[in-house]
Amino acid sequence: REANLAIVGATGMVGQTIKRVLEERDFPVNKILFLASKRSVGKKVMFKGKEHVVQELNEGSFKDIDIALFSAGGAISKKYALIAKENGTVVVDNSSAWRMDEDVPLVVPEVNPEDAFSHKGIISNPNCSTIQAVLPLKVLDDLFKVKRVVYSTYQAVSGSGVAGVDDLKAGIQGKEPKNYPHPIAFNCLPHIDVFMDDGYTKEERKMIDETKKILKSSKMGVTATTVRVPVENGHSLSVNVELEKPYNLQSVLQSLNDKEGIVVLDDIKNNVYPMAINAHNTDDVYVGRLRRDFSLENGLNLWVVADNIRKGAATNTVQIAELLLKED
Ligand code: A2P
Numbered sequence: 001r002e003a004n005l006a007i008v009g010a011t012g013m014v015g016q017t018i019k020r021v022l023e024e025r026d027f028p029v030n031k032i033l034f035l036a037s038k039r040s041v042g043k044k045v046m047f048k049g050k051e052h053v054v055q056e057l058n059e060g061s062f063k064d065i066d067i068a069l070f071s072a073g074g075a076i077s078k079k080y081a082l083i084a085k086e087n088g089t090v091v092v093d094n095s096s097a098w099r100m101d102e103d104v105p106l107v108v109p110e111v112n113p114e115d116a117f118s119h120k121g122i123i124s125n126p127n128c129s130t131i132q133a134v135l136p137l138k139v140l141d142d143l144f145k146v147k148r149v150v151y152s153t154y155q156a157v158s159g160s161g162v163a164g165v166d167d168l169k170a171g172i173q174g175k176e177p178k179n180y181p182h183p184i185a186f187n188c189l190p191h192i193d194v195f196m197d198d199g200y201t202k203e204e205r206k207m208i209d210e211t212k213k214i215l216k217s218s219k220m221g222v223t224a225t226t227v228r229v230p231v232e233n234g235h236s237l238s239v240n241v242e243l244e245k246p247y248n249l250q251s252v253l254q255s256l257n258d259k260e261g262i263v264v265l266d267d268i269k270n271n272v273y274p275m276a277i278n279a280h281n282t283d284d285v286y287v288g289r290l291r292r293d294f295s296l297e298n299g300l301n302l303w304v305v306a307d308n309i310r311k312g313a314a315t316n317t318v319q320i321a322e323l324l325l326k327e328d
Contacts, residue, residue, distance in 0.1 A: 002030035003325060006065045006089070008057055008080065009072030010034035011043060013161050014094055017314035018069050023048055025318060028325065035061055036072070062087040067321050070094055071313065085121030092123050092320045094313055096206055099124040106213050109319040110261040111138045116323045123320055127203070128312025129153050129226065129235055130210040132304050135285045136239070139259050140252070141215055144298070145244035148221035151207055154229045154236040155192060156276060157184055159308050168230055180228070189228040201226060234276025235308040243298040249290060252300070256287050266290055274305035282307055283315045
């Protein structure tokens with residue numbers, strides 16, 4: 001069946017990619033609205049060969065809309081997701097505003113699709129780094145039970161939107177940063193989102209809390225250090241895992257490769273491993289550098305790479321909307 005859709009934040013980096021992914025996957029659309037701020041009203045958008053005009057988001061925007069895909073930041077989501085929900089529109093939200101709400105499912109379609117169907121009007125799309133991490137972790141958890149995870153991330157500037165990419169490009173030319181507190185060109189910043197009282201950043205907190213929620217494992221030990229690196233697009237993660245049960249490396253490799261949404265790239269003799277430049281513009285999660293962590297019983301190290309704007313945001317959002325079409 002065809003749906004009436006709205007993209008909230010249609011002019012942003014993720015919003016524009018959502019549009020492209022809907023076209024690529026030939027999502028069945030009856031009507032589609034492109035919503036943004038007053039600044040963008042009147043901008044032209046092409047969708048499936050037809051011209052559309054960007055409209056200003058307002059309280060009346062959701063009339064007749066079945067599904068609204070939000071990517072306009074937390075403050076807009078906090079307010080307008082409730083208005084959309086009141087209207088009977090189902091919201092798929094990219095911000096962190098609703099992710100840890102008990103009534104809001106947090107969904108990665110290859111991991112916990114069943115959760116999407118218990119929504120009460122809002123479904124959250126997880127944090128970009130969390131999405132790519134939980135694909136392999138789900139496989140490992142089902143087979144061997146994950147006891148503890150240590151994340152170290154190498155995150156691209158596209159995760160900060162256009163402002164992040166601008167800081168990298170201008171920084172290479174020797175200009176001062178406008179978005180980040182320090183230069184990102186030729187540098188690494190162990191600082192993504194804001195710092196909290198416990199010394200962690202909010203990005204680190206999101207990875208910790210969201211992993212446990214998606215894998216339904218409140219007892220799992222999870223810790224994270226999230227770092228912004230001078231890569232334009234594509235997040236890379238070092239994932240160190242302690243499993244409850246013994247495993248065989250070759251069969252883990254096979255199980256990961258069999259998982260929908262994962263591509264194993266692991267051939268060190270030929271220098272084959274996942275890299276951000278190859279993940280760019282694709283929808284898969286790439287896993288490689290699989291090796292035993294000899295410092296632990298049942299320890300395993302992985303390197304996990306994905307396009308943070310696509311699988312980490314736009315594609316995952318559209319996949320959730322596809323699940324909704326299967327509802328009722
Ligand atoms: P606009 O382009 O009109 O500012 P990004 O994260 O890539 O910067 O994108 C943010 C998205 O959220 C853009 O589409 C932006 O629209 C939209 N947005 C920001 N503020 C508002 C607002 N007050 N009302 C509606 N959309 C907004």
